[in-house]
Amino acid sequence: MVAKQYVPATGDIVWLTFSLQAGRKQAGRRPAIVLSPQSYNEKTGLALFCPITSKVKGYPFKVILPPSSRVTGAILSDHVRNLDWRVRRARFEMKAPRQSVAEVRAKIAVLLGSGMSSG
Template sequence: MTPVPELPDRGHLVWVSLDPQAGHEQAGRRPALVVSPASYNGPVGLALFCPITGQAKGYPFEVALPSGLAVSGVVLADHVKSLDWRARRAEYAGTAPDAVVDEVVRRLVLLLGSNPSEAAVPPAPIG
């Protein structure tokens, strides 16, 4: 593993610390797929990551990584996290195929809804 070149970009496979965690969240230093573009990650200092686990359970939001990559397992598209990639010591481990990245993003769109009317509406402020 090497430090992330300049900054993480969509499709990069990285090792990143997910601690602290709570409940059913993935924990520890583990591989993750970067789903946000460098054009966001650089100026903001954050990136959107989907953790990768070696324990596939057949959930609908798992996306399998092909063999032959430096990282193996399934991407958990529904565990997306926004993290400070510098503070979390992201280390570059490779790049996922475009087809994997596209499938993860497709499942995120399914989860969030493809247009605003399908997404959950936040409650009005109280007071």
């Protein structure tokens, strides 16, 4: 029997490898939250992620995970990345609280602006 491959889903907190990017500290193997739906992730092999940092500072776009979670720290909601989850070896760790996912989405909506025109 062949084991079904894990496909990331919205709200999953996974461990994955972020590539080193010039001028950025969010590199190496680290936790991240999945924002895109599983159907998109499975079809494209990509997923939208926000990294999670253990350095909880007074940053306006961070979302703090509950201290009782298996993964703790702050989700960097303005560091959205579309990454190949297979190449980055995404490994499921836990499901994020719904409130945390909602907070991340709300902060991203602020960044994108609610009054954006289509042209």
